[in-house]
Amino acid sequence: MREIESSKITEVVAKLCMEANFELEDDVQKSLEKAYETEKSPVGREVLKQILDNSRIASTERVPICQDTGMTVIFAELGQDVHIVGGGFEDAINEGVKKGYTEGYLRKSIVSDPVRGGNTGDNTPAVIHLDLVAGDKLRMYIVPKGGGSENMSRIAMMKPADGIEGIKKFVVDGVREASGNPCPPVTVGVGIGGSFERCAQISKKALLRPIGSDNKDPFYDKLEKELLILVNKTGVGPAGLGGTTTALAVHIEVAPRHIASFPVAINLNCHAARHKFVEL
Amino acid sequence: MAEYSLETPLKDEEIRKLKAGDRVFLSGIIYTARDSAHERLVKLIEAGEELPIPLEGQVIYYVGPAPTPPGKAIGSAGPTTSYRMDPYTPLLIENGLKGMIGKGERTEPVVDAMKKGTAVYFAATGGVAALIARSVLSSEIVAYEDLGAEAIRRLEVKDFPIIVAQDCYGGNAYVEGQKKYAE
Ligand code: SF4
Numbered sequence: 001m002r003e004i005e006s007s008k009i010t011e012v013v014a015k016l017c018m019e020a021n022f023e024l025e026d027d028v029q030k031s032l033e034k035a036y037e038t039e040k041s042p043v044g045r046e047v048l049k050q051i052l053d054n055s056r057i058a059s060t061e062r063v064p065i066c067q068d069t070g071m072t073v074i075f076a077e078l079g080q081d082v083h084i085v086g087g088g089f090e091d092a093i094n095e096g097v098k099k100g101y102t103e104g105y106l107r108k109s110i111v112s113d114p115v116r117g118g119n120t121g122d123n124t125p126a127v128i129h130l131d132l133v134a135g136d137k138l139r140m141y142i143v144p145k146g147g148g149s150e151n152m153s154r155i156a157m158m159k160p161a162d163g164i165e166g167i168k169k170f171v172v173d174g175v176r177e178a179s180g181n182p183c184p185p186v187t188v189g190v191g192i193g194g195s196f197e198r199c200a201q202i203s204k205k206a207l208l209r210p211i212g213s214d215n216k217d218p219f220y221d222k223l224e225k226e227l228l229i230l231v232n233k234t235g236v237g238p239a240g241l242g243g244t245t246t247a248l249a250v251h252i253e254v255a256p257r258h259i260a261s262f263p264v265a266i267n268l269n270c271h272a273a274r275h276k277f278v279e280l
Numbered sequence: 281m282a283e284y285s286l287e288t289p290l291k292d293e294e295i296r297k298l299k300a301g302d303r304v305f306l307s308g309i310i311y312t313a314r315d316s317a318h319e320r321l322v323k324l325i326e327a328g329e330e331l332p333i334p335l336e337g338q339v340i341y342y343v344g345p346a347p348t349p350p351g352k353a354i355g356s357a358g359p360t361t362s363y364r365m366d367p368y369t370p371l372l373i374e375n376g377l378k379g380m381i382g383k384g385e386r387t388e389p390v391v392d393a394m395k396k397g398t399a400v401y402f403a404a405t406g407g408v409a410a411l412i413a414r415s416v417l418s419s420e421i422v423a424y425e426d427l428g429a430e431a432i433r434r435l436e437v438k439d440f441p442i443i444v445a446q447d448c449y450g451g452n453a454y455v456e457g458q459k460k461y462a463e
Binding site for chain 2: 040047058063064105106108181239
């Protein structure tokens with residue numbers, strides 16, 4: 001058994017909540033720079049220039065890229081040979097979120113009761129997806145997710161007969177109808193298969209893969225590239241004002257499904273595609 | 281695509297010049313309001329009570345800024361999605377509101393109110409919140425402090441970069457721009 005102090009988890013989560021909100025990862029930054037070079041619309045180029053200037057200002061001044069610093073989503077892989085000492089795992093994460101959002105002057109956007117309202121005041125609780133895996137490490141992806149792009153997500157319980165054409169139509173319509181609301185250029189996470197809730201979850205997990213990386217399965221890699229071309233033909237463009245860059249990438253995650261079900265979900269991420277990774 | 285520098289409050293003849301797609305650098309006083317603040321303003325108007333901010337000729341910015349770090353006028357402050365305000369907007373326009381800043385398209389009732397009331401809807405680029413914050417010279421909460429990030433603030437802005445998204449003639453920069461690049 002390897003021991004990890006809960007206070008260590010708190011400290012790391014706090015730091016990464018701030019860093020994720022202040023600076024884009026290299027893959028996102030590079031792909032935005034490339035989009036600025038290739039975008040055909042003058043308005044689209046102006047928007048991309050603002051996006052690049054903004055990320056430079058945010059990272060040098062250590063201020064949030066976007067005022068919507070998101071709901072804190074955490075994908076954690078906990079090795080089964082790890083023993084967390086000094087406190088509970090979820091408490092440690094939520095302590096970290098509270099600390100990071102307070103010390104980093106990040107916006108607290110969590111409504112405590114969905115219907116009756118009230119703000120929790122510290123952006124907790126985080127949404128935690130925990131997988132128990134082999135080994136003695138703890139890996140975490142910290143993903144602050146904004147409301148504008150999250151609201152443009154959708155899921156369909158399609159028929160198995162809908163097949164690839166059904167998937168393509170669902171994804172392209174979803175991005176077109178989302179228009180400027182999710183702050184394009186977007187990253188499109190597509191979940192295919194699983195149960196209703198698994199499908200939604202893997203569509204978000206698909207957003208974690210670095211932009212520009214290939215899908216390990218050549219079949220889905222080809223589908224991703226076709227979808228990216230189709231999505232960029234919608235003309236939605238940067239900020240929805242028209243152009244040739246609507247998405248930076250389409251990422252697919254799949255899971256086995258029931259013989260009668262064919263769930264497909266899309267989860268959009270905005271150009272402020274924030275995520276940080278850590279291994280303890 | 282023309283370019284204008286405008287000062288608030290906005291006048292009808294200035295608004296009539298603006299066409300969807302034009303770039304504008306806005307200076308002067310603007311007010312922030314989001315969902316909850318809109319709900320309260322509309323309730324006051326319906327009850328015939330006095331509003332905490334003036335509406336005549338004014339511009340409302342749909343934003344819930346990040347907390348202000350020490351030494352800054354305001355925290356990061358980019359636009360939120362506008363259509364959520366659509367149920368409340370026509371009544372505000374009827375009461376003198378001339379401009380709105382947000383992101384994403386507005387629905388038909390707002391478009392009609394804009395035509396009738398000579399009002400304009402501007403888009404600020406969503407997510408470029410640190411850049412936009414630089415054009416805010418000062419910020420002061422003027423109402424509904426209990427709403428936190430959703431409180432109404434009075435902002436003094438200089439050359440706030442925006443685009444005419446929907447003009448007072450029904451022109452729509454989203455629709456026109458996307459049509460041009462759709463294959
Ligand atoms: S969609 Fe993303 S970039 Fe746009 S306002 Fe929301 S968090 Fe910010």
